[in-house]
Amino acid sequence: MERLGTGIGWRPEIADAVERMPGIDWVEAVAENLCPGHLPESLRRLRERGVTVVPHGVSLGLGGADRPDAGRLLALAERAEALGSPLVTEHIAFVRAGGPLTASPRLEAGHLLPVPRTRDALDVLCENIRIAQDALPVPLAVENIAALISWPGEEMTEGQFLYDLADRTGVRLLIDVANLHTNHVNRGEDPAEALAELPLEALAYVHVAGGFERDGVWHDSHAHPVPRPVLDILTDLASRISPPGVLLERDENFPEPGELERELGAIREAVEKGGGARADGAWRAAAPVEPSSVSTDPARQRLALDQTALLSALVAGTPVPEGFDRVRLGVQARALAGKRADVVAKVAPELPVILGAGYRPAFLAYAQGASMTDGYRRDALSFAEQLLLGGKLADARVRRELREWWLERSGPTPRSRRPAVRLARATRRVLLRH
Numbered sequence: 001m002e003r004l005g006t007g008i009g010w011r012p013e014i015a016d017a018v019e020r021m022p023g024i025d026w027v028e029a030v031a032e033n034l035c036p037g038h039l040p041e042s043l044r045r046l047r048e049r050g051v052t053v054v055p056h057g058v059s060l061g062l063g064g065a066d067r068p069d070a071g072r073l074l075a076l077a078e079r080a081e082a083l084g085s086p087l088v089t090e091h092i093a094f095v096r097a098g099g100p101l102t103a104s105p106r107l108e109a110g111h112l113l114p115v116p117r118t119r120d121a122l123d124v125l126c127e128n129i130r131i132a133q134d135a136l137p138v139p140l141a142v143e144n145i146a147a148l149i150s151w152p153g154e155e156m157t158e159g160q161f162l163y164d165l166a167d168r169t170g171v172r173l174l175i176d177v178a179n180l181h182t183n184h185v186n187r188g189e190d191p192a193e194a195l196a197e198l199p200l201e202a203l204a205y206v207h208v209a210g211g212f213e214r215d216g217v218w219h220d221s222h223a224h225p226v227p228r229p230v231l232d233i234l235t236d237l238a239s240r241i242s243p244p245g246v247l248l249e250r251d252e253n254f255p256e257p258g259e260l261e262r263e264l265g266a267i268r269e270a271v272e273k274g275g276g277a278r279a280d281g282a283w284r285a286a287a288p289v290e291p292s293s294v295s296t297d298p299a300r301q302r303l304a305l306d307q308t309a310l311l312s313a314l315v316a317g318t319p320v321p322e323g324f325d326r327v328r329l330g331v332q333a334r335a336l337a338g339k340r341a342d343v344v345a346k347v348a349p350e351l352p353v354i355l356g357a358g359y360r361p362a363f364l365a366y367a368q369g370a371s372m373t374d375g376y377r378r379d380a381l382s383f384a385e386q387l388l389l390g391g392k393l394a395d396a397r398v399r400r401e402l403r404e405w406w407l408e409r410s411g412p413t414p415r416s417r418r419p420a421v422r423l424a425r426a427t428r429r430v431l432l433r434h
Helices: 012-020 041-048 070-085 119-137 158-169 177-187 191-197 228-240 257-273 297-315 325-349 348-371 375-389 394-410 418-434
Strands: 005-009 027-028 052-056 088-091 093-097 104-113 140-143 170-175 202-210 212-214 217-219 246-249
Touching: 005 257, 012 041, 012 140, 012 257, 027 041, 027 246, 052 070, 070 088, 070 119, 093 297, 104 297, 104 325, 119 140, 119 158, 119 297, 158 170, 158 191, 170 177, 177 191, 177 202, 177 228, 191 228, 202 228, 217 325, 228 257, 246 257, 246 348, 257 325, 297 325, 325 348, 325 375, 348 375, 348 394, 375 394
Parallel strands: 005 027, 005 246, 027 052, 052 088, 088 140, 140 170, 170 202, 202 246
Antiparallel strands: 093 104, 212 217
């Protein structure tokens, strides 16, 4: 594994600042936000300067019961090739459930949810990763996630689960030390114990991020400064192996560039304190275990039922599955709904403008009875449809502007400016009023 050095998550909001920052060896960009044929000019300039760019996927759902979607894998491969990346990364998580395996509607979480640390889940995850490895042009690394909830009946610790995963597939690991801290606060898991059990020779690089604690729950926000406990876990990791790369993640609430540079300096100091200058951290590829000839279909069926029951409780208000902490599930459900409202506001920024202060309470009320089934753009349209059909918009101006917004985006193609099409559009508006 090539040594990446110190990096930062590239986001459009801080693109100019990232280009000017000293000591940035590489950046990571959210894969789903990139179009291979129209890469942002900022990323092009960074590539021309020799800065490595790694695409980081968030929607593949490798920990789900279904086999990875071929279209999503192709999209990830295209981004890696367009960027000339040495590897691609994804998460050990599930993001959707339901569908043919359970003969139930497809549900989308809009968020990374934890995989149960069971033999069934490990068997499915290993096969999914092998499918992804075969489809990608460069090596794959997978990331441990933060979690608010724990699955009942788990059979392994996180370290044991990741060790077996790397041993059986040869996949590389992206270790997020902020997520280890989150799981320490929320699930009582010892970060040092997890590090001691991990196959650190499989380490591709490390994530560092901030968060906040509220009512005894740590929220991995990526919108707050990196706290000292996270830096201490990074130092512990660096005392065990020299990390090939370390990257600062920040997704929202961006501070001044100087503050980001100071955080990067603190990260470098934490690595140096742990002895990160050693040259013994080279990747030594493990020989993957030959895939078992035993079908994973029964395990997929069991995992599908479990994941669908959990996700349905989180986003559709169905009963909490046996063994789960009801209070924690409530916290997670509220967090999912809040994130859903935030992302829809970014995908469709006109909605908060049209609805003003009423946007968020209206969306949260909508989310209680309407699960997301087809992504955030469709979610925005469905939300607007429900408001228009529900007759609860007392303000005529708001109702008119929301109807115009919905008409503009609900068709298969953009609205035309031609007179004949405008007449048809006006007729449609009249019909909608009755």
